[in-house]
Amino acid sequence: xxxxxxxxxxxxxxxxxxxxxxxxxxxxxxxxxxxxxxxxxxxxxxxxxxxxxxxxxxxxxxxxxxxxxxxxxxxxxxxxxxxxxxxxxxxxxxxxxxxxxxxxxxxxxxxxxxxxxxxxxxxxxxxxxxxxxxxxxxxxxxxxxxxxxxxxxxxxxxxxxxxxxxxxxxxxxxxxxxxxxxxxxxxxxxxxxxxxxxxxxxxxxxxxxxxxxxxxxxxxxxxxxxxxxxxxxxxxxxxxxxxxxxxxxxxxxx
Amino acid sequence: xxxxxxxxxxxxxxxxxxxxxxxxxxxxxxxxxxxxxxxxxxxxxxxxxxxxxxxxxxxxxxxxxxxxxxxxxxxxxxxxxxxxxxxxxxxxxxxxxxxxxxxxxxxxxxxxxxxxxxxxxxxxxxxxxxxxxxxxxxxxxxxxxxxxxxxxxxxxxxxxxxxxxxxxxxxxxxxxxxxxxxxxxxxxxxxxxxxxxxxxxxxxxxxxxxxxxxxxxxxxxxxxxxxxxxxxxxxxxxxxxxxxxxxxxx
Numbered sequence: 001x002x003x004x005x006x007x008x009x010x011x012x013x014x015x016x017x018x019x020x021x022x023x024x025x026x027x028x029x030x031x032x033x034x035x036x037x038x039x040x041x042x043x044x045x046x047x048x049x050x051x052x053x054x055x056x057x058x059x060x061x062x063x064x065x066x067x068x069x070x071x072x073x074x075x076x077x078x079x080x081x082x083x084x085x086x087x088x089x090x091x092x093x094x095x096x097x098x099x100x101x102x103x104x105x106x107x108x109x110x111x112x113x114x115x116x117x118x119x120x121x122x123x124x125x126x127x128x129x130x131x132x133x134x135x136x137x138x139x140x141x142x143x144x145x146x147x148x149x150x151x152x153x154x155x156x157x158x159x160x161x162x163x164x165x166x167x168x169x170x171x172x173x174x175x176x177x178x179x180x181x182x183x184x185x186x187x188x189x190x191x192x193x194x195x196x197x198x199x200x201x202x203x204x205x206x207x208x209x210x211x212x213x214x215x216x217x218x219x220x221x222x223x224x225x226x227x228x229x230x231x232x233x234x235x236x237x238x239x240x241x242x243x244x245x246x247x248x249x250x251x252x253x254x
Numbered sequence: 255x256x257x258x259x260x261x262x263x264x265x266x267x268x269x270x271x272x273x274x275x276x277x278x279x280x281x282x283x284x285x286x287x288x289x290x291x292x293x294x295x296x297x298x299x300x301x302x303x304x305x306x307x308x309x310x311x312x313x314x315x316x317x318x319x320x321x322x323x324x325x326x327x328x329x330x331x332x333x334x335x336x337x338x339x340x341x342x343x344x345x346x347x348x349x350x351x352x353x354x355x356x357x358x359x360x361x362x363x364x365x366x367x368x369x370x371x372x373x374x375x376x377x378x379x380x381x382x383x384x385x386x387x388x389x390x391x392x393x394x395x396x397x398x399x400x401x402x403x404x405x406x407x408x409x410x411x412x413x414x415x416x417x418x419x420x421x422x423x424x425x426x427x428x429x430x431x432x433x434x435x436x437x438x439x440x441x442x443x444x445x446x447x448x449x450x451x452x453x454x455x456x457x458x459x460x461x462x463x464x465x466x467x468x469x470x471x472x473x474x475x476x477x478x479x480x481x482x483x484x485x486x487x488x489x490x491x492x493x494x495x496x497x498x499x500x501x502x503x504x
Contacts, residue, residue, distance in 0.1 A: 007343050010340060010343035011343055011344065011346065011347050013344055014343065014344030014345055014346070014347060014348055015347055015348060017344070018348045032366075033366065033367065090263050090264070090267045091267050091270070092267075093264065093267075094264045094265075094267055094268050094271075095268070095271060097484065098484060099480070101441075101480055101483035101484050101487060102476060102483060103441070103442035103445050103446060103479070105358070105442065105445055105446045105449055105450070106445045106449075106460070106475070106479050107476060108449065109460045109461060109463070109464040109472055110464070110469060110472045110473060110476065112464060113464050113467055113469055113472065114286060114287065114469065185354075188356055189356040189357070189358065191356075192356040192359050193356070193358050196358055196359070196361065196450065197449070203359070206359055206362055207362055209362065210361070210362020210363065210365055210366060211362070213366055215363070215366065218362055218363055218366075219363075221359075222355050222359055222360070222363075225354075225355050225356060225359055226351055226352075226354045226355045229354030229355065229356075230350070230351070230354045233354070
């Protein structure tokens with residue numbers, strides 16, 4: 001058999017097997033503990049039609065996008081500056097490492113005291129979740145720029161500004177995409193952390209579904225989150241292929 | 255983060271940052287932002303009174319048990335997924351799907367299954383770290399150089415000998431990376447569990463401090479977590495450098 005087809009069959013088999021196992025487990029345990037996928041699918045259609053969740057989701061996602069955009073606007077220049085300048089690296093690196101190791105969840109109570117529980121708080125949590133991962137991805141990209149490319153530019157009399165736009169920036173494209181992908185995953189995680197803690201928006205609905213012990217709703221909501229995560233990731237990967245077709249952006253291992 | 259040199263300049267940069275912070279919040283009320291000296295005071299106070307060490311010891315219990323379970327499950331299964339093409343292609347979409355869901359979103363589900371206390375905390379730590387270990391090790395096990403395997407095979411290595419002498423040494427660096435990332439995630443899960451399930455240990459210290467609008471005490475706990483995370487991460491990295499000197503990448 002042709003290996004590509006074999007691979008797809010295995011993938012489909014894996015998904016089908018998981019669903020079948022889940023269905024069996026769900027039937028055996030009952031809906032209060034684990035709703036089987038057949039019930040979850042019905043529930044998913046039901047909540048999508050109802051529209052309340054769609055509204056909550058759109059609100060949450062728009063916060064997420066604002067926070068993510070802020071994180072890119074802060075993290076990308078910071079990462080490049082850290083990668084290209086020894087002084088900036090020294091000033092910022094230890095702080096960035098410390099904040100990446102610290103869970104954002106640990107900062108949630110602090111931000112609530114300082115910022116309250118409104119939109120500003122949620123956007124801040126989302127931004128903080130993503131910003132240091134984006135910074136580190138850009139830092140690695142900026143450090144890894146081959147000095148010979150810059151020397152060639154120098155030999156041809158390129159001004160520093162032109163060297164940035166024509167040499168450094170294209171060299172950073174793959175890292176911009178990789179950083180954005182890691183950052184977006186983290187931003188979605190941050191969104192759920194913030195909303196689950198103050199019980200609002202989409203995260204609040206997850207909490208409510210848990211309290212009501214309605215696992216069908218709960219799993220339908222988790223499924224929605226999964227689809228959003230996968231779709232966002234694929235969209236960024238597609239942009240990456242358009243932006244830097246010579247470099248299949250890999251997820252950096254940080 | 256890879257290639258970070260432990261340099262004497264870093265403590266100096268942290269010190270300068272703290273001085274700037276201290277000056278910046280000089281005139282602000284304490285509720286808005288605590289100064290580093292305030293945090294240090296609260297930290298010393300918390301350690302001396304025994305509240306922080308007691309809470310920290312309690313947190314270590316579910317961290318340790320959850321992480322140990324994650325290692326016991328994640329390492330062999332990661333290896334299996336990476337070495338068998340069939341298992342890899344069958345499970346890859348499922349693992350990616352689970353990985354795409356923010357882990358905190360599982361909290362209400364964990365509450366339904368395991369309640370609010372110790373078992374639930376262990377499950378959250380286990381779940382969040384096992385998936386990182388699994389993914390990292392399976393990637394490593396997949397990327398064993400074909401040429402190395404071919405050379406070993408042409409010298410007659412088969413089965414177990416091939417696995418022990420070629421595959422395992424090639425995967426060990428990824429095992430270390432997986433254990434390190436897994437442990438950092440486990441520490442995240444440890445505090446998430448204490449804040450999102452029933453508030454206990456460090457999480458309860460934080461919630462009480464938040465009720466008192468005591469940002470100094472809140473940040474003292476954050477500092478404990480950050481320093482603990484950094485020590486654990488750099489410690490594992492140092493062990494890796496001692497055991498696998500050929501693999502230390504810069």
